[in-house]
Amino acid sequence: xxxxxxxxxxxxxxxxxxxxxxxxxxxxxxxxxxxxxxxxxxxxxxxxxxxxxxxxxxxxxxxxxxxxxxxxxxxxxxxxxxxxxxxxxxxxxxxxxxxxxxxxxxxxxxxxxxxxxxxxxxxxxxxxxxxxxxxxxxxxxxxxxxxxxxxxxxxxxxxxxxxxxxxxxxxxxxxxxxxxxxxxxxxxxxxxxxxxxxxxxxxxxxxxxxxxxxxxxxxxxxxxxxxxxxxxxxxxxxxxxxxxxxxxxxxxxxxxxxxxxxxxxxxxxxxxxxxxxxxxxxxxxxxxxxxxxxxxxxxxxxxxxxxxxxxxxxxxxxxxxxxxxxxxxxxxxxxxxxxxxxxxxxxxxxxxxxxxxxxxxxxxxxx
Amino acid sequence: xxxxxxxxxxxxxxxxxxxxxxxxxxxxxxxxxxxxxxxxxxxxxxxxxxxxxxxxxxxxxxxxxxxxxxxxxxxxxxxxxxxxxxxxxxxxxxxxxxxxxxxxxxxxxxxxxxxxxxxxxxxxxxxxxxxxxxxxxxxxxxxxxxxxxxxxxxxxxxxxxxxxxxxxxxxxxxxxxxxxxxxxxxxxxxxxxxxxxxxxxxxxxxxxxxxxxxxxxxxxxxxxxxxxxxxxxxxxxxxxxxxxxxxxxxxxxxxxxxxxxxxxxxxxxxxxxxxxxxxxxxxxxxxxxxxxxxxxxxxxxxxxxxxxxxxxxxxxxxxxxxxxxxxxxxxxxxxxxxxxxxxxxxxxxxxxxxxxxxxxxxxxxxxxxxxxxxxxxxxxxxxxxxxxxxxxxxxxxxxxxxxxxxxxxxxxxxx
Numbered sequence: 001x002x003x004x005x006x007x008x009x010x011x012x013x014x015x016x017x018x019x020x021x022x023x024x025x026x027x028x029x030x031x032x033x034x035x036x037x038x039x040x041x042x043x044x045x046x047x048x049x050x051x052x053x054x055x056x057x058x059x060x061x062x063x064x065x066x067x068x069x070x071x072x073x074x075x076x077x078x079x080x081x082x083x084x085x086x087x088x089x090x091x092x093x094x095x096x097x098x099x100x101x102x103x104x105x106x107x108x109x110x111x112x113x114x115x116x117x118x119x120x121x122x123x124x125x126x127x128x129x130x131x132x133x134x135x136x137x138x139x140x141x142x143x144x145x146x147x148x149x150x151x152x153x154x155x156x157x158x159x160x161x162x163x164x165x166x167x168x169x170x171x172x173x174x175x176x177x178x179x180x181x182x183x184x185x186x187x188x189x190x191x192x193x194x195x196x197x198x199x200x201x202x203x204x205x206x207x208x209x210x211x212x213x214x215x216x217x218x219x220x221x222x223x224x225x226x227x228x229x230x231x232x233x234x235x236x237x238x239x240x241x242x243x244x245x246x247x248x249x250x251x252x253x254x255x256x257x258x259x260x261x262x263x264x265x266x267x268x269x270x271x272x273x274x275x276x277x278x279x280x281x282x283x284x285x286x287x288x289x290x291x292x293x294x295x296x297x298x299x300x301x302x303x304x305x306x307x308x309x310x311x312x313x314x315x316x317x318x319x320x321x322x323x324x325x326x327x328x329x330x331x332x333x334x335x336x337x338x339x340x341x342x343x344x345x346x347x348x349x350x351x352x353x354x355x356x357x358x359x360x361x362x363x364x365x366x367x
Numbered sequence: 368x369x370x371x372x373x374x375x376x377x378x379x380x381x382x383x384x385x386x387x388x389x390x391x392x393x394x395x396x397x398x399x400x401x402x403x404x405x406x407x408x409x410x411x412x413x414x415x416x417x418x419x420x421x422x423x424x425x426x427x428x429x430x431x432x433x434x435x436x437x438x439x440x441x442x443x444x445x446x447x448x449x450x451x452x453x454x455x456x457x458x459x460x461x462x463x464x465x466x467x468x469x470x471x472x473x474x475x476x477x478x479x480x481x482x483x484x485x486x487x488x489x490x491x492x493x494x495x496x497x498x499x500x501x502x503x504x505x506x507x508x509x510x511x512x513x514x515x516x517x518x519x520x521x522x523x524x525x526x527x528x529x530x531x532x533x534x535x536x537x538x539x540x541x542x543x544x545x546x547x548x549x550x551x552x553x554x555x556x557x558x559x560x561x562x563x564x565x566x567x568x569x570x571x572x573x574x575x576x577x578x579x580x581x582x583x584x585x586x587x588x589x590x591x592x593x594x595x596x597x598x599x600x601x602x603x604x605x606x607x608x609x610x611x612x613x614x615x616x617x618x619x620x621x622x623x624x625x626x627x628x629x630x631x632x633x634x635x636x637x638x639x640x641x642x643x644x645x646x647x648x649x650x651x652x653x654x655x656x657x658x659x660x661x662x663x664x665x666x667x668x669x670x671x672x673x674x675x676x677x678x679x680x681x682x683x684x685x686x687x688x689x690x691x692x693x694x695x696x697x698x699x700x701x702x703x704x705x706x707x708x709x710x711x712x713x714x715x716x717x718x719x720x721x722x723x724x725x726x727x728x729x730x731x732x733x734x735x736x737x738x739x740x741x742x743x744x745x746x747x748x749x750x751x752x753x754x755x756x757x758x759x760x761x762x763x764x765x766x767x768x769x770x771x772x773x774x775x776x777x778x779x780x781x782x
Contacts, residue, residue, distance in 0.1 A: 056782050063782045065459050 002041040002208040002217060005106040005134075006095065006200070009124065010117025011054040012141050014047045014061075015189070016333040019197035021045060032060050039201075041208040044100045048093060048124075050075055050085060050116045067096055075115030077150045079157060082119025086104065094127055105207070105217055106136045107200065108167075112158040113143035113151030122161035135168035135221055139196065142174040142259075142329060149336035156333030159326075169224030171231045171317075173258035196258065199233045202315040205271040206303055215271055215303030220317065223301060227268030227319035232259035234316040244282055244312050248272060250288045251314040260325040261318070267297035268321040275305040276312035307335065313332040396490050398483040399472070407500060410485060410493045411462075413445075414435040414503045415469055417479055427474050431458045431481070433467055436505045438539075449762035463487065491602065492541065500567065510538030511598050513552070513613035522585050523621045527558060532579040532596045533612065536569040542600040542609070543568045547578055550594035550613070554587040562676075563653070569600075588622030627728040628661035630654065630697060634721050634738040643711050643746035646677055649719050649738060651705040658699040661725045666692035666705070669720040673743070680705045697725070711743040 010016025024039050025031035037043075047066045049055045051056045051074035055066045068087050075082045086093075108125055110117030121138060128136045140162065143151040147204050162170055176191045207217050226229055234257040236250030251272075261267070272290055274281055281304055294300040296319075374455070400408050407416035412435060419430035431449075450457045464487030469766055473480040479746040492506045511534050518529040530772040532549060536542050545567050551557060562580035569576065579596070592615040597611045633652040641647050651668065655661050668690055669677050682705060683690045692705055719738040724731060751759075 032780060033773055052782075058782075059780060062779050064779075066782055068782075 001203075001326055002105060003101065003103045004039070004041045004043045004204060004208075005046070005100070005103040006043060007046045007048065007097075007106065007108045007121045008061075009048045009108065009110040010114045011051065011111070012114060013056055013108075013117045013121075014049055014054050014066075016109045016139070016193045016196050017045055017047050018058040018061050018143070019190075019193040023194070023197045023201055026059060040205045043204065044103070046096065046100075048116070048120060050082075060137075067093060069116075075119065076152060077113070077115040079115065079119040079154055082115050083123060086120045086123050090123070090127060093124065094131065097128075098131075102361040103132070103134050106132075107133050107139055107322055108136060109139040109141075109196075109200075110153035111141040111143065112162075113147065114154070118154045118158035122158065122165040125162065125165040126165045129166045135217075135224075137169045137171060137224060138162055138167045139171045139173065139200070141161075141196070142172060142176065143190070144175050144179060145329075145332055149339045151331070152333045152336035153340065154205045155335075156330055163229055169223060169231050169319065170229055171233055171258075172323075172326075173232070174260060176178065177254075177260040177325070178258065195235070199235050199258070199315060202235065202273065202275070202313070203233065203317065205275075205305065206271075207313060209305050215273060215301050218303040219271055219303075222299075223269045223271045223317055223319055225269075225319075226298075227321045228323070229319075230323060231317060231319040232257050232261055234258070234263075234314075234318065236314050237314040238276075238280065238314075240280065240311055243285060244274065244280060244314075245285045245289045247312050247314050247315070248274070248286070248293075251316045252293070252318070255314070257318075259323075261323060263318055264293070264296040266320045266322050266324070267293075268319045269301075270294075270297050270319075271296060271301040271303070273305065274301040274312060275307055275315075276310045278306050280312040281306070292306070337367070341358055354361075381440050381675055393550060396483075396485045396488070396674055399480070400483060400492070400495065401478055401480045402495070403478040405499050407481065407496050407503065408493070409436075409496050409503050409506075410467070410483070411488060411491055412506050413467060413485075413488070414442065414496070414500045415458075415467070415481075415483060416499050417481075418499070420474065420479065421474060422476065423658040426454075427476060429456050429471055429474050429479055431456065431469050431471075432500075433458065433460045434503075436499045436500075436503055438505050438507055440505065442500050442503070457515045464498060475701065487630060491543070505516070505539070506541070507539035508607070509536055509540040509569070509571075509600060509602050509609060510541035511542055511545070511609070511611040512537045513596055514575070514582065515591065515593060515596050515613040515616055517616045517618055520617060521619045521621070524585055524588055526585050526620075528555070528583050528585065528618060529561065529580065529582050530593070531577060533575040534565075534578050534598060534611075535575045536571055539571055540602045541568060541570055543602060545554075545598055545600040548597040548599075549579055549581065550596045551583070552591060552594045554585070554589065554591050555583040555593075556586050557773045558582040558584050585618070585620040588620045590617060590619040610725070626658040626659040626692055627657060628697065628699075628725070629656045629662050630664070630723060630725055630732075630734070631656050632666075632723050632734060632736050633722065634736055635722050636717055636741055637740055638741065639739065640742045640744060642744050643714055643749055645746075646708050646710050647741065648706055651707065652702070653697070653705075653723070654702040655697040659728045660699065661697040661701075661727055662695060663731075664692075664697055664723070664725040667722040667724075668692075669711060669722065671717045671719065673707040673715060676713055677708045677710050679707040683707065691747060703754065713743060714743050714749075716740050716742055
């Protein structure tokens with residue numbers, strides 16, 4: 001049995017972590033009252049945030065698993081303050097982690113754009129890598145592009161620092177790409193959180209289950225070591241008449257992926273896990289479809305989990321050699337940085353305006 | 368000298384008279400009786416029986432026996448001596464001063480004629496008896512039962528009451544020399560004798576005999592027990608005096624008419640059937656029917672044990688946890704309603720008893736009235752109590768356990 005550590009940092013990381021815990025309970029609103037979490041492995045979850053209200057909003061993560069960085073009410077998306085704050089609270093966070101025992105793998109979930117998540121994740125991953133031997137993978141959520149210049153520049157620097165933190169792989173999820181989930185912003189966020197949670201739980205099951213065709217943590221590490229260090233996850237669910245080939249293709253299509261990617265052109269390595277009743281899982285069809293993928297990108301690990309009576313589901317993990325969407329993000333981020341610089345310049349002008357007011361310094365109105 | 372002779376002759380004459388009287392009183396009673404064989408003659412409790420007349424050697428033989436009768440019905444044959452002079456028999460019994468002598472005068476084969484002479488006996492009873500000593504009756508002590516009756520027992524001052532005194536001899540001896548004291552009572556005045564002739568002697572087992580009828584007039588108010596009549600009497604068979612006393616009839620004499628009050632009381636319930644736990648309200652209606660005032664009124668509603676007092680009119684006080692109505696005066700024709708509300712605690716039939724006490728001007732009057740019966744049925748939720756306790760305990764425990772679990776679980780997820 002694997003020992004898994006999942007850390008959710010900042011508002012986005014906290015919500016995805018809470019969604020993972022909720023799905024582990026079974027997904028029902030009241031499931032935490034009557035059900036036990038059904039993780040296939042020993043899973044420890046930790047939520048870290050500087051904003052106590054974000055921690056209080058969590059419903060399915062136990063209070064003892066929530067760490068509030070004291071004397072703060074959020075960082076206001078300021079990564080400089082955030083990194084300094086992490087340094088000051090590093091010992092407390094690492095002590096909490098070390099008290100939870102030994103782990104075989106860790107996932108750090110955060111957004112790339114906010115304050116706490118984007119500024120805490122890279123140094124935390126670096127600390128984990130320095131202190132422990134287990135692989136640390138990060139799951140990073142990219143912002144809506146129209147959310148603002150600060151978020152864009154935060155994302156650019158966060159991803160860069162994440163790469164430099166010696167993480168064993170960055171799995172990307174893109175809000176911009178996923179906003180077609182529908183509904184209002186809150187519904188979209190909830191939907192995205194649930195999508196990420198479902199995929200993470202499926203992935204944990206794939207790493208720690210008895211399977212007809214086996215994939216394990218080593219396979220996952222090999223896949224994540226490929227490409228440019230970025231990866232994404234695809235997922236598709238078939239019904240009892242959908243051919244398994246179609247379900248595999250759906251998991252690799254934009255409708256199934258968390259990040260916009262042309263799998264067949266940008267993919268480097270992949271791991272495909274299939275789950276469902278044996279009658280839906282034709283080995284020939286599976287091999288045929290996976291061979292097609294491997295002929296484009298190279299090596300593809302495949303695993304099959306037999307679940308009697310279940311319709312087929314497919315999880316695909318793909319590392320990317322290149323990603324056009326990331327280029328686009330960085331282009332926007334550079335523009336954002338320039339815009340922020342311009343704003344700074346305009347602030348200097350405002351200071352001149354302030355000098356006008358200095359003319360009445362020392363005077364009092366006469367009536 | 369001549370006058371001395373007259374005095375001496377007078378004294379001698381008186382002496383002879385006294386001597387003659389003394390001989391007479393010393394005894395002798397003589398009976399000339401014809402008695403058949405087997406019959407007899409009773410004198411007081413002595414019995415002379417012609418026991419047998421037989422012919423022996425063509426001569427008639429006579430056997431006479433003298434008996435002493437006993438109170439228990441038995442008799443004793445007395446020792447006698449028999450002498451025969453000129454074929455005539457003489458039977459003699461003597462004990463102390465008592466002497467009985469029977470002289471045969473004539474004798475046939477069926478009867479004899481005898482002279483019976485007694486001495487030392489005051490004859491109270493003498494009679495011929497058919498059938499001999501076994502048919503004789505013992506003459507014992509008399510006992511008079513005396514009654515005193517009045518024709519009215521409730522009268523007013525000035526009314527006349529007729530009193531009758533009767534007597535009956537319930538003893539076994541004749542009552543003689545009867546005298547009666549009528550027993551007059553203070554508070555009454557003798558008016559007139561209606562009938563005063565009574566026998567000086569009463570036989571055994573006589574029916575009641577009117578001895579006195581007289582009238583008295585009530586002069587004072589109150590309740591009186593008339594003084595009993597007393598009869599004094601005697602029996603010479605036994606040298607004792609006796610007396611009997613009558614009953615004392617009660618007579619109530621009302622005083623002058625006083626203006627009084629009379630309170631009428633009613634109790635009405637607003638329902639005839641309620642459920643357990645529900646309330647029922649009674650109206651106690653009181654009314655002074657007369658022109659005189661009633662005072663010191665107290666009304667006590669007696670709450671049934673299966674009910675609880677809830678509330679009542681403001682005139683109702685709670686004394687020792689019981690409702691009590693106390694009023695000083697009800698004027699003439701005064702009416703009032705009091706309300707009292709009770710709650711039913713138990714199932715069953717109930718009624719409200721109300722006790723009323725008041726002074727009507729002449730004394731204390733007590734009344735008690737009971738409401739119509741009303742039924743208390745099962746309460747709305749009584750069926751719940753019909754189930755065993757675990758029916759409630761188990762779900763409660765489950766709910767508590769679930770609530771505890773939810774609270775504990777929620778606390779795990781609250782920050």
